[in-house]
Amino acid sequence: MRFTKEIVLDQPIERVRVLTSDPAHVHHWQPDLVSITQHGETPGAAGSTATLTYRKFTLEETVLAATADERTSRYEARGMVHTITNRYSAIDEHTTRLVSDSEIELSGLLKLGRKLLEKSLREQSERNLDNFKAFIDAG
Numbered sequence: 001m002r003f004t005k006e007i008v009l010d011q012p013i014e015r016v017r018v019l020t021s022d023p024a025h026v027h028h029w030q031p032d033l034v035s036i037t038q039h040g041e042t043p044g045a046a047g048s049t050a051t052l053t054y055r056k057f058t059l060e061e062t063v064l065a066a067t068a069d070e071r072t073s074r075y076e077a078r079g080m081v082h083t084i085t086n087r088y089s090a091i092d093e094h095t096t097r098l099v100s101d102s103e104i105e106l107s108g109l110l111k112l113g114r115k116l117l118e119k120s121l122r123e124q125s126e127r128n129l130d131n132f133k134a135f136i137d138a139g
Contacts, residue, residue: 001118002103005129009098010137013090016098017068019136020086023050029131032056044071079110082121100129 009016019025023043027033037051046066052059057077064072064083072085085101104121106114 001122002101003122003125004099004101005126006097006099007129007133008091009096009133010094011096011139012094013069013088013096015139016088016096016136020071020088025135026052028135030054030128031131079106079108080121081105081107082125084125098129098132100125 011019021044023036023038026036032054034053034055037053039049039051040047042048043050044063044066046063048063050061052061052075059075059077059082062074062076064074066072069089070085070087072083075082075084081104083103087099087101089097089099091097102122102125104118106117110117
């Protein structure tokens, strides 16, 4: 399953870059996140990995690519791989556009409930983006 969501953020692109490059801020838009365990010295850099522990599950994150304007990460759990590419562009000096492309692949037992699970995962991803917008816009 693939889907794209675009949001407009009421902050300049430089501020958005600062807030999104620091993993310490992730809990602001993902309230079920309990902890992030970084593996390596450069969190968020291409090739870096982390374990994200949520209330009900754990994801292994690998940053596949990271530049000032684009970041691609893969999140893996048993039976699921979710790849997200976020692209940032300045609309003007006070506003930033975020285009988030997601691809979710299910395998094993998770394929049995594909329709329901895909809908739930899409809704969660969109909710996280809405929370992200609220956090960023609040400054």
